Structure formats: structure tokens, C-alpha cells
Amino acid sequence: MNARARLPYAGLSDVGRVRSHNEDALVTDPPLFAVADGLGGHQAGEVASSLAVETLVHASPRRPDAKALGRAVRTANRAVIEAAESGRGRTGMGTTMTAAMVEGLRIAIAHVGDSRAYLLHRGGLRQLTEDHSMVADMVRAGQLTEEESRVHPNRSVITRALGSDPNLVVDTFEVDAEEGDRLLLCTDGLTGMLVDAEIARILAETPNPDTAVQALVSAANAAGGHDNITAVLVDLSSDAPTEPVRAGAKRTMLAIVAWVLAAVAFVGLAGWGAWAYARSRAYVTAEDGYVVVYRGVPGEFAGVQLHWRTLDTTIPVSSLDPVQATRVERGVPVDGLVQAYEYVDSLRGDETSPAPTP
Numbered sequence: 001m002n003a004r005a006r007l008p009y010a011g012l013s014d015v016g017r018v019r020s021h022n023e024d025a026l027v028t029d030p031p032l033f034a035v036a037d038g039l040g041g042h043q044a045g046e047v048a049s050s051l052a053v054e055t056l057v058h059a060s061p062r063r064p065d066a067k068a069l070g071r072a073v074r075t076a077n078r079a080v081i082e083a084a085e086s087g088r089g090r091t092g093m094g095t096t097m098t099a100a101m102v103e104g105l106r107i108a109i110a111h112v113g114d115s116r117a118y119l120l121h122r123g124g125l126r127q128l129t130e131d132h133s134m135v136a137d138m139v140r141a142g143q144l145t146e147e148e149s150r151v152h153p154n155r156s157v158i159t160r161a162l163g164s165d166p167n168l169v170v171d172t173f174e175v176d177a178e179e180g181d182r183l184l185l186c187t188d189g190l191t192g193m194l195v196d197a198e199i200a201r202i203l204a205e206t207p208n209p210d211t212a213v214q215a216l217v218s219a220a221n222a223a224g225g226h227d228n229i230t231a232v233l234v235d236l237s238s239d240a241p242t243e244p245v246r247a248g249a250k251r252t253m254l255a256i257v258a259w260v261l262a263a264v265a266f267v268g269l270a271g272w273g274a275w276a277y278a279r280s281r282a283y284v285t286a287e288d289g290y291v292v293v294y295r296g297v298p299g300e301f302a303g304v305q306l307h308w309r310t311l312d313t314t315i316p317v318s319s320l321d322p323v324q325a326t327r328v329e330r331g332v333p334v335d336g337l338v339q340a341y342e343y344v345d346s347l348r349g350d351e352t353s354p355a356p357t358p
């Protein structure tokens with residue numbers, strides 16, 4: 001056992017009192033914490049938010065680096081877009097994401113949508129993130145007050161979410177907290193039901209993080225529970241560890257573990273290497289008479305297919321000149337998706353287009 005205390009944190013998600021499904025998702029995996037609020041209905045929101053947090057966990061950096069965390073959120077964005085395109089979930093599904101990495105008193109944030117990060121500092125609550133929502137834009141433009149925005153009919157319309165724009169802009173920044181500050185991540189099911197002063201009061205009155213998130217969720221439900229409610233709370237301290245610290249006593253055991261891990265890593269790396277190589281490649285081929293683009297490489301590796309269909313074009317192979325058509329039928333490997341799309345564009349030029357009608 002190491003003597004250092006566990007980083008005190010808690011997370012809780014609740015369906016609320018009106019919705020039949022909980023489309024929120026959360027991560028409490030120190031040093032990474034996140035909330036995501038899925039959109040799309042008919043359970044697609046659940047697919048989007050859970051896929052986004054899974055991808056975030058795999059793609060997140062090891063240390064609180066806001067830019068790197070932002071890149072992980074963009075990776076999650078692409079995962080949601082690709083899932084919608086490939087028929088997992090639905091077209092139009094999306095999710096918010098507010099992610100934080102914590103190391104001591106340092107916090108890195110990456111954020112998209114209208115979920116929020118707050119810092120409770122000496123009893124006062126400061127919203128760290130800006131909502132990407134229609135009403136927040138109107139408040140910033142002086143067209144609405146904060147109070148009016150809470151009851152505006154379009155209050156749930158968000159202007160940025162994961163799942164639609166491949167060039168998604170992610171807000172990223174870092175914050176230095178003080179000893180005893182609390183970091184709160186939450187979805188709009190909490191902030192739509194409770195004003196900031198009420199959230200601050202509950203947090204100030206409830207030192208235990210588990211009890212505090214339960215109290216927040218209970219209060220939001222008592223206020224109506226109109227939406228799914230998710231809260232993640234992290235108590236910040238300069239001596240709280242963010243990664244497990246291993247003692248050096250049992251060296252023999254550790255050596256065995258190290259060898260086993262090395263063996264597993266070797267096998268894993270071979271697979272990962274093949275996967276990473278495939279992800280960097282692309283090829284253009286023909287399917288059902290039309291030109292299509294795949295990311296990856298044709299065939300299999302250790303029984304696993306390493307290609308993912310990314311584009312169906314409307315270019316019939318029959319419209320290409322015979323040499324190009326033969327090449328495409330056989331498959332044209334290229335260096336990456338960008339090159340694949342450029343190649344497809346060049347094929348469009350070869351299409352024998354019908355004469356324009358006046």
C-alpha cells in the first residue's frame with residue numbers, strides 16, 4: 001500500500017424523472033474525468049455519448065495537457081461521425097463532451113457543447129467553460145439575460161457537438177486551482193434544474209464527494225428532473241496522486257509481472273502496429289459497379305479485417321475509361337484518405353458527363 005491518499009472524487013448519473021433513457025455518460029478514471037450528454041433520440045444519444053467517452057479514455061494523454069486532451073476529444077468526434085456513417089447509431093446523433101485531466105492543482109479542460117465545468121473556490125462557483133448554445137450566444141450578445149435564457153424555448157439548442165463536423169473546434173485551456181477547491185463537471189440536466197447559487201450551497205455543505213454528487217442529483221430531481229442528470233466531482237489537493245505509485249519492495253514479483261507485461265505488450269504491439277499501419281492507409285476500389293473508398297488495407301491480419309469503408313461515390317465504374325476502370329476494379333492503394341479523395345476527384349473528371357442542358 002502506498003501511504004498517499006486516493007484522489008477524492010465521485011461521479012453519478014441519473015435518468016431523471018421524465019426521460020425513459022439515460023443518454024448521458026461519464027468518466028471517472030484519474031487523472032481523466034468527463035461528462036457527455038448524448039443527442040439524437042431513440043437511443044442514438046446513448047450510442048454517441050458512450051462511444052465518445054470510450055474513445056476519449058483510449059485517446060487521452062497521460063498528463064494534463066489541454067491541447068493533447070483537445071486532440072483526444074477530436075478523435076472521439078471522428079469516432080462518432082464514423083459510427084453514424086457506418087450505421088452504428090443513427091445519422092444526426094451527437095454528444096456534448098466536457099473533459100478534464102487533473103494533476104495536483106493543475107486542471108486541463110477540453111470542452112464542446114452545453115455541459116459544464118465549474119470550480120468551487122472558497123464557497124463561490126465559477127463556470128470555467130462557455131456553453132456552445134443558442135441562448136448562451138444570445139446572452140453574450142446582450143439579447144437575453146441569464147434568467148431569461150433559463151426558460152427560453154430554444155434553451156437546449158446547442159451550436160457545437162461531437163458527431164457532425166469533422167473539423168470540430170474544441171475549447172481547450174488550463175486552470176490552476178487552489179488547495180481545497182472542487183472541480184465539478186455536469187450535464188445540463190443539473191444546471192437546467194438548479195441555479196449556480198444552489199449548486200454552490202450544496203457543494204459547500206457536503207464535504208464528502210460521494211454524498212455531494214448524490215445531493216446534487218437529488219436536488220435536480222426534486223426540482224423536476226426534466227432531463228438526465230450527471231455530475232462528476234473532484235476534490236483538488238496538491239498532494240493527491242493522480243497515478244498509482246508502486247512501492248519497490250517485491251522486486252521478484254515485479255520482475256515476473258514486467259516479463260509477462262512485456263510479452264503481452266509485444267503481441268499487442270504487433271497487432272497495434274498492424275492496426276495503426278492500416279489506419280494510415282487507404283484504397284479506392286469498385287463495389288456494386290460504383291467507386292468506393294476504404295480506409296485501411298485489403299484482406300485480413302490474424303483473422304481481423306483491417307479496412308473500413310469511408311466513402312460511397314456516385315461514380316459508376318462504367319463511366320471510366322477502360323484502363324482506369326480496370327485499375328479501380330483491382331483496387332488502387334494510396335497513402336491515406338486525403339490521397340484517396342484526391343484520386344476520386346480525378347476520376348470524376350474522367351466521368352463522361354452528359355451534355356449540359358440549357
Ligand code: MG
Binds near residue numbers: 037188189227228
Ligand atoms: Mg441533457
